[in-house]
Amino acid sequence: MSDFAGKAYFIGGAAKGLGRAIAIDLARRGASIGIADLDEAALADVAQEITSAGGNCVSTPADLAGRSAVLDAVGALAAQCGGVDGVINNASCLIYEPIEDVTEETLDKMLGAGLKSAVWGSQALIQYRRPDAPASIINFSSPVVYKGYPRTSIYSMVKSAVASLTRTLAAELGPQNIRVNSIAPGSVPTPGALTYVDAQEYERRAATIALRRLGREDDITEAIAFLLSDAASFVNGATLAVDGGIIASA
DSSP: OOOOTTOEEEEESOSSHHHHHHHHHHHHTTOEEEEEESOHHHHHHHHHHHHHTTOOEEEEEOOTTSHHHHHHHHHHHHHHHTSBSEEEEOOOOOOOOOGGGOOHHHHHHHHIIIIIHHHHHHHHHHHHBOTTSOEEEEEEOOGGGTSOOTTOHHHHHHHHHHHHHHHHHHHHHGGGTEEEEEEEEOOOOOTTGGGTSOHHHHHHHHHHSTTSSOOOHHHHHHHHHHHHSGGGTTOOSOEEEESTTTTTTO
């Protein structure tokens, strides 16, 4: 297990699902954690779990579509820890529907949660990074970037933009010793994800994945820990597919 003692990482969209799993895992590895999400009650539960286990967690209920909200949340962690070492832009909004049913409200909501939050999180990392230390940004992409799926047009668009943002920022921020990578997780049936996709659909997906199984939370948390670690110090601008072969066989 990687040792992140003395490090400080901010995770957006950390109240449930993979964000929650990542926050708890990095805290177990010794890092101080900043978390933010719209779901105040669930966010408090994550903070309680981390602190009860002896970890340090700065929790900020916030709508991460707003620039000032993200800067304030990351700034709160930086104020306590003397700066941040990484930002994980995990926040997202998933709505499946035909393109003709997409409303302006839905579009704005998905762009705000999934794309604007990544821009603001990147700005926050630049502003609050620990002085004279390497830093890292990890964005969340998706296998939908590589293959078209019906009813996912807006989600696919957002994740494609995130992938492009990752490559561009890797080139722009690399000279500042900031690495920017993304992760493309496959189907992971977290409790939060099951509110969007039912168990029967997950069973169907498992049969189509090259490894013939669904992802687990630890598949993703281990990948995040690798990208943040010194073992990945020369990895920049990459999208790490943690999907059992979905992209490879698309």
